[in-house]
Amino acid sequence: MPTNSDPLPITPFPAAPGLIWAFDLDAAGAHPTERCEEKADGFRWLHLSLAHQGTASWINRQETLPEDVRELLLASDNHQRALVDRGVVGCVLHDFERDFEQRSTEVGAIRMALTPTMMITARLHPIRSADNVRNRLTHGRRIEEPSDALDLLVTTIAEGLSAEVRDLSGEVQRAEDAFLNDVDAPTARGLITIRRRLAQLHRMLDGMSTVFRRLEEDEELPEALLPTVEKLSQRLQSLDADVEGVQRQLRQLREEIDTQVDQRTNQNLYILSIMTALLLPATFVTGLFGMNTGGLPWAQTPHGTFLATLLACAAAGATYLLLRWMGFMRR
Known part of the structure; x- marks a missing residue:
């Protein structure tokens, strides 16, 4: 028998991941779950927090994930990229972080690994699209194939960025109307914030478009995912073209303001x-x-x-x- 001086036996328990939410998905809909280790009967979506200490340990234990994909999920850099290894697709995509108090303009990264039976998304800071995906799954969005999960994630990100583009386009149009009506006319300095936001959106969309163009060309990409990747690539390119259109409109407005200022100066x-x-x-x-001289x-x-x-x-x-x-x- 162990005495009081004997050390108690230690049972090793693997560190649990920082699970934010998870769903088991089938034709009937989405079913919330807290199980991570057990195998799912259908398709499973796990959303993890990389700030949790147990997440890295849990990801490294997943034998279904190739080593390169595990490294991509746990890497410290945030530049957008993608890879395909043994039929598993890994991506790093950009989206705006979520701020509870105000509309955040900070760009964060959401990492994903897509296998035939599971979608794993992970982030360090709260991301807008993750909450929107959760709401859609809760309200009946069906995921029957891996391509559906990829489409839902990227479409949700694209819709959030599209809303930003529409808002900025509206601001440019209102500034243009004010300039033409000469009522609270904008200044070039006042348009810097809009210009900065448009440049930020362009970099995000251009990076995502590059990621999906490379996925299209990757010979290891599963054939079932190719139509979805092509569709998403075209959508991202179209959205980036919309951003460039707003940038041209803003550039023209700035040129007109500068011309007016030059005319007034002249x-x-x-x-x-x-x-x-x-x-x-x-x-x-x-x-x-x-001069006070004589003879004046x-x-x-x-x-x-x-x-x-x-x-x-x-x-x-x-x-x-x-x-x-x-x-x-x-x-």
Whole structure:
């Protein structure tokens, strides 16, 4: 018998993953589950938190995942990429992080591994699309094949980005209307935020489009996934084209604002130049009579100041007529 001084036997328990939500999926719908180790009868979707200490250990124990796919799920870098190994597809895709207090503009990464019987998604920080996928599965979205899971995930990400594009397009149109109506007209500096957001969306969509184009060309991609990958690739490219269209619209608006600012500057410089030219002869006359030297005309005349003033005005008037005759008085 063990005594009080003997150490208690230690039973090794594998670390549990940081499971956020999970569903067993079949023709009848989605069934929430908390089981990770047991095999599912149908298709299973697991969404994991990479911030949990047990997630890395659990992923490394999954023999159905090739080593390269496991490394992709646990890697520290977040650049978008994809690989196919032994029929398992692994991807890193970008989406906006979720913020409970305000609309987040931080870009996060969602990692996925797709096998014939399971979809694993993992993230370090909360991601918008993960919540939307969960809501759709809860409300009856059916997943019968791996291609359905891939389509649901990427379509959800694309719809979120599409909503961002529509919002930014609306902001550009409102700014354009304000500019044309000259009511609270925008400035080039005021459009920097929209420009920054559009550039951010373009980089995200361009990266995802590149990922799916490479998947199309990958000879190891399961044939059953090819139509879905092609469809998603076309959708992402179309959405990226929409972003570029809004960018062109914004660029044109910025050019019009810059042109208007240049015109106003030129107008002010023109008026200043005319005023300088008109006052120059008068300034010469006043300077001449202010030299206090002998022999100045009208120095002893009672109305000398009045006559000098008339001379200065006459010089300015003559300058005005000369400039008008030469065509400078066009405005």
